[in-house]
Amino acid sequence: MDATAVDLRGAGGLLLRRRLFDYLGWGLSALAFLLLGGAMLWILLVVFRRGVGALTPTLITQVTQGTGGGLLNAIQGTLVLATGGLLLAVPPGLAAGIYLAEFDHGPWAPTIRFLSDVLVGVPSIVIGYFSYVTMVVGLGWKFSVAAGSVALAIISLPYICRTSEMAIRQVPRAMREAAYALGASDGTVARTVYLPMALPGILTGVLLALAISVGETAPLLYTAGWSNYLWTGHLTNEPIGYLTYAIWAFITEPFASAHALAYAAAFLVTLFVLVLSILSRLALDQNAGWRRRRS
Amino acid sequence: MTASLRAATAESGARPRPRRQNRVFTFRRLTALLAGVVPGSLIVIVVFLAIYAWPAVRFNGLGFLADNSWNLGSLYGNPITVRGQQILPGAHYGILFLIAGTLLSTAIALCLAVPIGVGAAMLLAEGVPPVLRSWFSFFVELLAAIPSVVYGLWGYVVVIPFLGHHVYPFMVRWLGFIPFFGGPAGSGYGLLTAGLVLTLMIVPLITATLRDALVTQPATLREAAVALGATRFETLWTVLLPAVRRVLIGSSILATGRALGETMAVLMVSGNALNYLPGNIYTPISTMASFIVSQLDSALQDPTGMAVRSLAEVALVLCLISIVVNSLARFLIYYEGRQSGRAA
Numbered sequence: 246m247d248a249t250a251v252d253l254r255g256a257g258g259l260l261l262r263r264r265l266f267d268y269l270g271w272g273l274s275a276l277a278f279l280l281l282g283g284a285m286l287w288i289l290l291v292v293f294r295r296g297v298g299a300l301t302p303t304l305i306t307q308v309t310q311g312t313g314g315g316l317l318n319a320i321q322g323t324l325v326l327a328t329g330g331l332l333l334a335v336p337p338g339l340a341a342g343i344y345l346a347e348f349d350h351g352p353w354a355p356t357i358r359f360l361s362d363v364l365v366g367v368p369s370i371v372i373g374y375f376s377y378v379t380m381v382v383g384l385g386w387k388f389s390v391a392a393g394s395v396a397l398a399i400i401s402l403p404y405i406c407r408t409s410e411m412a413i414r415q416v417p418r419a420m421r422e423a424a425y426a427l428g429a430s431d432g433t434v435a436r437t438v439y440l441p442m443a444l445p446g447i448l449t450g451v452l453l454a455l456a457i458s459v460g461e462t463a464p465l466l467y468t469a470g471w472s473n474y475l476w477t478g479h480l481t482n483e484p485i486g487y488l489t490y491a492i493w494a495f496i497t498e499p500f501a502s503a504h505a506l507a508y509a510a511a512f513l514v515t516l517f518v519l520v521l522s523i524l525s526r527l528a529l530d531q532n533a534g535w536r537r538r539r540s
Numbered sequence: 541m542t543a544s545l546r547a548a549t550a551e552s553g554a555r556p557r558p559r560r561q562n563r564v565f566t567f568r569r570l571t572a573l574l575a576g577v578v579p580g581s582l583i584v585i586v587v588f589l590a591i592y593a594w595p596a597v598r599f600n601g602l603g604f605l606a607d608n609s610w611n612l613g614s615l616y617g618n619p620i621t622v623r624g625q626q627i628l629p630g631a632h633y634g635i636l637f638l639i640a641g642t643l644l645s646t647a648i649a650l651c652l653a654v655p656i657g658v659g660a661a662m663l664l665a666e667g668v669p670p671v672l673r674s675w676f677s678f679f680v681e682l683l684a685a686i687p688s689v690v691y692g693l694w695g696y697v698v699v700i701p702f703l704g705h706h707v708y709p710f711m712v713r714w715l716g717f718i719p720f721f722g723g724p725a726g727s728g729y730g731l732l733t734a735g736l737v738l739t740l741m742i743v744p745l746i747t748a749t750l751r752d753a754l755v756t757q758p759a760t761l762r763e764a765a766v767a768l769g770a771t772r773f774e775t776l777w778t779v780l781l782p783a784v785r786r787v788l789i790g791s792s793i794l795a796t797g798r799a800l801g802e803t804m805a806v807l808m809v810s811g812n813a814l815n816y817l818p819g820n821i822y823t824p825i826s827t828m829a830s831f832i833v834s835q836l837d838s839a840l841q842d843p844t845g846m847a848v849r850s851l852a853e854v855a856l857v858l859c860l861i862s863i864v865v866n867s868l869a870r871f872l873i874y875y876e877g878r879q880s881g882r883a884a
Contacts, residue, residue: 263774270773274659275667277657278660278663278680280656281656281660281680282679282680284683285679285683287694288686291694292694337578340573340574340575341577341578344568344571344572344574347571348568348571348572357578360578361578363863363867364578365866366862367582367585367862367863368802368858370833371829374589375588375855377836378588378592378852379588402578406575431566435567459687460687461688462803463829466833467836489804492689492692492693493692493693493804496697507693515687515690518685518686519682
């Protein structure tokens with residue numbers, strides 16, 4: 246570096262221009278990064294400061310009453326809906342991941358992969374409206390856990406599918422070949438060889454899907470509805486509350502008690518999503534470390 | 541899997557086995573069947589939305605995309621029959637203002653997100669030490685993990701008062717000579733606010749994809765440029781960035797798709813305009829996605845059901861647009877993957 250500087254000292258103008266270009270380039274890049282980081286901090290600051298201020302014990306002991314009370318019904322509903330979505334999405338998503346990673350010959354696998362990637366891009370409100378039209382109205386389920394869970398499952402399906410595929414692909418070929426050579430069937434190889442090894446990667450996808458389910462609002466508004474009461478266990482014909490609804494609906498109310506509920510709900514949702522993101526990141530890092538050691 | 545191995549497994553499958561040999565539901569077929577759920581849901585979504593929206597498509601015709609009127613008609617009138625469909629008297633559905641709002645807010649977001657995303661990706665790929673890189677990147681990518689409705693809350697509570705009181709009046713005064721930047725400055729709800737919030741939501745997609753692509757460029761490219769006397773930034777700008785051009789285009793299109801369908805955040809900051817086109821960048825707008833949420837309650841008042849079916853048509857149009865946009869992006873990214881795969 247120093248040598249070039251000495252060599253070019255004669256061509257001062259050119260060097261200056263190149264130096265300026267360098268400084269300007271890095272400066273603008275840093276500015277872009279700082280803008281994003283600053284916005285991120287701003288959002289977290291607003292949500293955490295106001296959220297912590299709104300936390301009270303009644304949040305988890307009481308259900309919502311009008312524009313006050315607690316959020317017990319919403320916390321319960323979010324957990325029920327997210328669990329329902331995962332239960333519906335993991336089996337087909339994982340199976341699709343296995344199929345794409347292991348039996349990738351013929352025209353089907355590329356087609357499924359492509360359509361799965363397109364499904365990721367379908368707006369969640371479209372999936373919500375589809376669920377409203379088919380399940381809430383068409384099948385007569387009304388606002389219900391079933392309709393909301395199916396909507397969430399469709400949204401998380403492609404994420405689980407593609408992350409499982411990638412995780413399974415990273416298991417070395419030789420492992421499977423050894424198992425097949427010993428006479429193991431497809432199912433045995435899956436159960437004993439690549440699924441255990443790909444588990445951290447698969448979990449990453451499941452955690453990602455869970456984070457998305459907990460944070461979704463639009464597809465639930467007209468499938469799960471909203472309820473001030475605790476869920477009594479009916480899958481259909483019973484609306485259910487969820488935290489993201491509380492954020493959206495209560496912040497526009499004119500009462501301080503409603504605002505407090507909205508901030509508390511935003512705090513809980515954001516905290517949950519952040520923890521899940523960090524967990525899935527750590528799982529991914531562990532997976533990457535395992536791969537690095539292997540190679 | 542090699543061909544010989546496949547042949548070997550096929551052979552072992554053909555050998556008679558003593559226990560639980562199920563010829564119909566093999567593991568492979570079972571996974572294939574379950575895997576069909578993924579593309580199946582996409583197809584079912586399009587087909588059922590289309591079936592449900594069909595009466596609206598027949599009634600609205602092409603004017604649906606070209607007119608500026610979302611009008612349920614007289615809710616107290618007796619339903620009449622037009623073009624074979626039962627509607628309320630005076631009902632007319634046109635969503636030009638929604639298409640304009642969607643495209644304009646997405647365009648603003650894209651114009652801001654591409655330079656910011658490229659800048660941040662360059663810094664993360666080449667400008668920070670590798671030890672810090674993964675955690676810095678993670679911090680920026682967390683922007684994609686924040687739920688849409690939390691963006692909406694943040695926008696509604698802090699950003700709108702801030703922009704409406706302190707920024708937009710200034711922009712009107714100093715930038716008013718630029719077309720569409722002139723007043724009135726409005727209240728903070730509107731096109732530009734929606735575009736700004738969307739920018740933050742889509743930037744991580746561009747940054748993450750581009751950073752990965754930059755980091756994985758072959759070292760020989762860098763070495764060649766440095767050997768010619770280029771500085772680190774010149775290498776990045778003149779050699780590495782052009783090499784990942786297609787990834788940038790692909791990820792920008794993906795980001796476009798995300799912005800087109802974003803619902804809750806836009807709903808809370810856009811002002812939810814009805815039936816007019818924006819006059820400047822501060823005007824309230826609606827997007828197709830946010831309109832579906834904000835209008836379903838009133839659409840349910842229509843006893844003929846045509847309003848709900850017309851909303852389904854909005855959802856169908858949005859769905860088709862996002863399918864086209866995403867197919868395009870995936871095609872470009874696959875193509876890039878195949879190209880670099882061949883080169884390596």
